[in-house]
Amino acid sequence: MRPEALKLHSESIVIDAVCPLVATKPLVDWYKEGGVTMIAPTMATVEGLSATMRVIAGWKAFIRSRVDLIQIETAHDVEDAKRNGKLGILFHLQGGDPLEDDPELADLYKELGVGIIQLCYNVRNRVGDGADERTDSGLSYFGVKVVAALNSARVIVDCAHTGVRTSLDAIEVSTRPVVVSHGNARAIRDSVRNLPDHLIKAIGQSGGVIGVVGFPAFLGESPRPTLDHFIDHLSYIADLIGIDHVGLGIDYYAGQWPVMDDAEAKRLYDKYVADGLWRPGTYPPPPHYYPAGIETPKTLPALTERLLDRGFDVESIKKVLGLNWLRVYRTVWGA
Numbered sequence: 001m002r003p004e005a006l007k008l009h010s011e012s013i014v015i016d017a018v019c020p021l022v023a024t025k026p027l028v029d030w031y032k033e034g035g036v037t038m039i040a041p042t043m044a045t046v047e048g049l050s051a052t053m054r055v056i057a058g059w060k061a062f063i064r065s066r067v068d069l070i071q072i073e074t075a076h077d078v079e080d081a082k083r084n085g086k087l088g089i090l091f092h093l094q095g096g097d098p099l100e101d102d103p104e105l106a107d108l109y110k111e112l113g114v115g116i117i118q119l120c121y122n123v124r125n126r127v128g129d130g131a132d133e134r135t136d137s138g139l140s141y142f143g144v145k146v147v148a149a150l151n152s153a154r155v156i157v158d159c160a161h162t163g164v165r166t167s168l169d170a171i172e173v174s175t176r177p178v179v180v181s182h183g184n185a186r187a188i189r190d191s192v193r194n195l196p197d198h199l200i201k202a203i204g205q206s207g208g209v210i211g212v213v214g215f216p217a218f219l220g221e222s223p224r225p226t227l228d229h230f231i232d233h234l235s236y237i238a239d240l241i242g243i244d245h246v247g248l249g250i251d252y253y254a255g256q257w258p259v260m261d262d263a264e265a266k267r268l269y270d271k272y273v274a275d276g277l278w279r280p281g282t283y284p285p286p287p288h289y290y291p292a293g294i295e296t297p298k299t300l301p302a303l304t305e306r307l308l309d310r311g312f313d314v315e316s317i318k319k320v321l322g323l324n325w326l327r328v329y330r331t332v333w334g335a
Helices: 003-011 025-033 049-066 073-084 105-112 141-153 164-173 197-203 227-241 264-273 303-308 313-331
Strands: 042-044 069-071 088-090 091-096 114-118 156-158 211-213 245-250
Touching: 003 303, 025 088, 042 049, 049 069, 049 091, 049 245, 069 073, 073 088, 073 264, 073 313, 088 091, 088 114, 105 114, 105 141, 141 164, 156 197, 156 313, 164 197, 197 227, 211 227, 227 303, 227 313, 245 313, 303 313
Parallel strands: 042 091, 069 088, 091 114, 114 156, 211 245
Antiparallel strands: none
């Protein structure tokens, strides 16, 4: 790796906004090896309050057990993590189900350190329709209350995995920036999990950020995507709404290669399909290879080098790596 790329990466605040990989907690060290400042582990998807509380409690105990980790609750915490060489942990809910039937639980989750809540996870819930649902009926009356509660609690509204109409409704009623923590451009890869141009523009107009995903089926036809496939989505979104509104939401997960062997990954995949969370037409079976060069977070400096190769200037790269997310955190969290 060229010295200037390594220096830029090491100096930058690097945020991966979606990190279900670290359900296997020791893999946080892969992010540290890759020079990452902050990650956002998934606390829950379709689980209820009780199960989510147990996951959060486990993470709080894990953070206390490691002097090299810090829980992220403010934008200042992210800066402190960078300054002190620690890895920041932001709690993220990938779906509104943990709110059950009470939007005001948003305040409780905020008190526990949950800084971002996704409205849906592919399927319909009380909030609205997911991105992989048969219909896209938009935000429910309950969903309107949820968005208002998240705004009041200063929790970021996340429309990843959420239907297009539901997402547009959420942006319309939200008084704060709305994000898509992990989503790519549908114009490049036609998947229901990717975003059409008018939704990308709406996220940008709200002041939000879209995190580009490394899951191969959302990048293109090839099951072995390249770094350029990943950067093509990043460039497209930046050209459409500006460099200030794109970041990283790579979405490394436990069933990917080389974390799991193929047989174990297929068992996990079959469970997701059986549970109705993934449809085979949207999520092809494993092995799932993330972009060559950044197959795992351990080698993320390679992304910085390739961004330089592709003509991104230093300021733009720093924004993409983390400063854009930091701006949204400061705007919504107020610190």
